[in-house]
Every structure is written in structure tokens, then in C-alpha cells.
Amino acid sequence: MIAIVDYGFGNVRSLSNALDFLGADTEITRDPEVFDAADRIVLPGVGAFGDAIKAIRDLGLEPALNRNALQTRKPMFGICLGMQLFAKSSTEHGGHQGLGWIDAVVDRIRPNDPEVKVPQVGWNTLEIRNSGWLFDGLPAKQNDVYFVHSYHMLCADPADLAAVTNHGGPVTAAISRGNLTATQFHPEKSQDNGLRILQNWLEHDFDA
């Protein structure tokens, strides 16, 4: 069973629709016992970093998320703001501490071209850096996925960077480190390419 973490900041329905379409058994939940029982956990997220991390802490979810991510090392997938929460901190609206699973900071996209608009809204191409398994089967020249964001994650260790996209310079599109996988784009909203990425994650053997 895949637990989809429901803390009031995610498009949990779209995500469960997409995972259900792929045949996964999903449960939308904020119950730490369900996190512990799940085979895998997805952390979605839409909104402001500070409010989201506060909600996770206020709902008492942080210890269970940490336990599953860091001790039992369960496969965890973060999406959009959910990905950003994996970082140590964010500069959004004054600065906040994240879950700290990935040595990274979240900072505003700073395009090197004044024509490039922020937020980045729309479809952009992936340049794959590491963890090619996540992108298996995507058409080489048509691997666009859907982004909606103003901030992105800057990883201290380049090995964590799975893919970037170009939006006035490189913008972090996906990361992968051990059992932790995350995308800044929305696979559940990226039509065939997104479904393929979700399926690759569902099928990936993290113990191998």
C-alpha cells in the first residue's frame, strides 16, 4: 500500500487518481500508523513552505515521516512543495527549517534572463543527470513535464541531482538519493510522461 500524506497542502486527489490509474493501492492519510504500515510513502505539496512544514509539525507527523525516511528507509516520493520539504531549509518568506533529509536549501528561481518569468508555469524539457531509471521509457525529444513553482531546491551534493530543466539557467527538476526520490514537476499532471515516471518509481527495486 502507498500512503499519500494528507496534511492539507497537496493535490492528494489528483495524485491518488494517477496512482490508482497505474494500479497502485493507495491510501490518503495523516495517520502515522498507516505511514508505518505502508510499503511506500508519497509526500505531495502545493502552497507556501512555512505553512506546510508548520502543518506537518502541528499534526505531529514529523517523527513518523523521519522514522520511515531515515530509519526504516522506506521509498519516499516528494512532489513539488513536498520535494522542497525534504531540504534542510528554505528562504521562502523569511526562512524555515525543512525535514532535512537532503543536504539542500530551497531558494527562489533567479533567472539569468529578464524575459524569463517566475513562477515557472508550464511544460519544460528534462535534462537527465543521474538515476536514469526514473526516466526510463520517456521519449528522448518529447520528455516535457509540467512545472508550477517559484522556488527550487539547490543540492549540496551534485550526485543527488537526478534532472534539471532550463528556466533562465538550470533549475532542479528531480532528485534521488537512496530511498528518497522527488520531483519539482507534477508527474500526476504530466500526461503520459508523468504516468511513466510514477510507474518507474512504483516498479523500482530500492533494495537492489
Added chain:
Amino acid sequence: MLKKRIIPKFLVHNRRLVKGVRFHENWREAGNPVSTARVYDSYGVDELIFVDIDATPNGGIIDGSIIERVSEEVFMPFTVGGGVTKLEQIEKLLAQGADKVCLTTAALRDPGFVTRAAQRFGDQCIVVNIDYRETPEGRKVYAACGGEATDQSAYDWALRMEDAYAGEIMITSIDRDGTMSGYDLDLIHRLSDRLQKPLIASSGAGSLDHCKMALDAGASAITISSMFIFSDHSPIKVRSYLASNGTNVRSQTGSRS
């Protein structure tokens, strides 16, 4: 590089899709929202927009069951609008599967609502739409589906809404709606030069060249309705025309095909 977006826009009336001219003439039936969404998903369009045109006049919001059904059927971004005036309504629409909410009248009645919504849900999911008429005194903004004039200039209102933390600005010329006579290139050009946020150009699409001109004028996205519903131009045709004429669009050939 970020692609220019092609967005079919649908008007919802009594749970069906309709399309008229200049917001009030010549209404025509345009199909079922869910099956239409599925068809456009298979064409690989970039997003969808649904606006309930009865909502503001009747004091309601768009029917959530439509959103839930669409979200079960298509795995692509979609925006919904019509009658939204409260944060709880936005929360509900997003929970039902919408990605963005479009505010028109509510932004005019209470500009602070745009800011509160952006702070609560993130600016990326708040689209402010501006309905306006092209009058001898300039482009004047209208509320309530074109039913209520204001003194606001469309240009100034767009800048003000950007300052209020709208994530995207959509401009809709009531005079061009359903006429298929071309987008308002002058306003697109001036606003996209000035705005930091993405500009969505709406109303007027009638030919492939109209689409290209609006995107070349600086729009990040264009909406198309009559042209898709009542002419033989499909999204695939629009995209291939744009791509072969040098506009940066997605080359996706379709979804789940």
C-alpha cells in the same frame, strides 16, 4: 526552455459546455465537460480551463462533481473558475482535483482576497482573469460576466493584480469573445513587456496565424474555444503549425495514444 501553452477554455452552464459570442449572444451547446476533457487530453493539449458562467450571477460556485470526474479522467493541469469568493471554496476546488483557481469578479470586489488566496495556497494556483471591453475611453474592466462596468483600465488592473500576488494574469476581451477575429495583440504586447508573471491571452482565436501572433506578441499561453469547437482546427494542427513556424511549443503528439 519553457514551452508556450495552448489551453482550450470551456464555459460551463447547467453542467454542460456552451459557447457564445461577446458573453451574451448566440449561445450554442458544446458538449459534456468530462468527455470533452478526455478528448482534449488525448490531443495532448497543455492545460484546460473551465469557467462556470452561471456561478457569479446565481451566487454559487462551479459544481464540484464535474471537477472530481475530470480529475479522475485526465492527468493534466486544469484551472476552474466561476463564483469563487472564499478561501474555503478554493480549498475545496483544489481538493477536488483542480490545480488553479481563476478569480474575476471576486478580485474586483476585494483585491485583498487575491493576496490572501496567494498567501494561503501559493501564488502559482491563483489566476486573475480580467474581462474588459474596448471602449473609446480605453479598455474598461467588467465584473459579473460582463454584466457590470467598472472604471478600471485593463492595463492598470493587470499590473495591480500582479502586485496583489496573482500567479498568472488572463486577459479576456469581451468584444472579441466568440468572434474569431484575432486576439488583442496591442494589450498582449504591452502587458507581457511589463508583467513579471505569465500572461494568458484569451478570446479572439480564429486562425492558426492568430495563435502565432498572440504568442509572438509575448503571451505565455493562449486560450482557444470557438476555434476548436466550431472550426476544423484541432490542437494537433495548431501545435504543428506553431512548431513549424518557430514557436516554442510542446511536441507531444498526444496522450495515452
